[in-house]
Amino acid sequence: MEIQTKTALVTGAGGLIGGGIIDHLLARGWRVAALDVAGLEALAAPAGGDLLRVEADVADEDAVARATREVGDWGGDLDLLVNNAGMAGAVSGPVEMLDRAGWDRRLAVNLTGPFLMAKHFAPALRAARGCIVNITSTRAHMSEPDCESYAASKGGLLALTHALAVSLGPELRVNAVAPGWIAAADADLSDADHAQHPAGRVGTPQDVAEAVAYLAEAGFLTGQEIVLDGGMTRKMIYVE
Known part of the structure; x- marks a missing residue:
């Protein structure tokens, strides 16, 4: 029986985690559409790999609609959408000083963006009985x-995950991966940075990529979240 090559779309493709997910999927034989507002020139497919670069802002519905047409013209159904795009740097300053424009932009990219991607790509995903993985x-x-x-x-993205799972099932599955501390393999980290994790180390983009690939194949799993943090959310921490 002929094995069909699967197709994925990964947003936030120019970042650390997005690039790791794309590399992992390409290595496993997936066709990958890589979407971001910038940084796509650094992405490269292995020999024989199939990579499409799509420049778009996930918070702009017109741009997402154009991306839908571009990916559609590339051909084939869509088996996996990874909503990874997000504004990094969690600290935004004291709440009294947080300006409305900064708040709105963060919510637009991190939450409205995944909603728009799901809205516009649901038909292509439904045709393939595919799935969505949100990076929370x-x-x-x-x-x-x-x-x-x-x-x-x-x-909000976590809540959107289970809402979409209920609304789009059974044709589509929707799950989430919640990374903790993720760093590049060559990051300048101390022994203490790693040792504080019950798993004994800080996470890597490969860890996230492997969780995404698992969810892409986990046919009975939907509306769920994998917390990928080396055990830190289970660790009681007191300062003496």
Whole structure:
């Protein structure tokens, strides 16, 4: 029996986690459409790999609609949408100083963007009986000071995940991965940085990519979240 090559669309493709997800899927034989507002020139497919670069702002519905047509013209159904695009840097300053424009932009990219992507790509995903994976954050469950807009956007994305799973099922599955501390393999980290994690190390983009690939194949799993943080949300921390 002929094995059909699967197609994925990954947003936030120019970032650390997005690039790791794309590399992993390409290595597994997927066709990948990589979407971002910038940074796509650094992406490269392995020999024989199939990579489409799509420049778009996920918070702009007209841009998302154009991306839908561009990916559609590329050919084939869509098996996987990874909503990874998001504004990094969780700390936005004291809430008294948080300006409305900054709040609105963070919510637009981190939460409205995944909604728009799901809205416009649902028909292509439905045709393939595909799935959506939203990249949330452990900050949907826990906080540091001065992270209101980031935490709100990721908490909203977690709620959007189970709402979409119920609305779009059974044709589509929708799940989430909530990374904790993720760093590049060559990041300048101390032994203490790694040792504080029950897993013994800080996470890598490959860890996130493997979780995404698992969810893409987990046919009975929907509306769920994988917390990928090396055990930190389960660790009680007291300062003596």
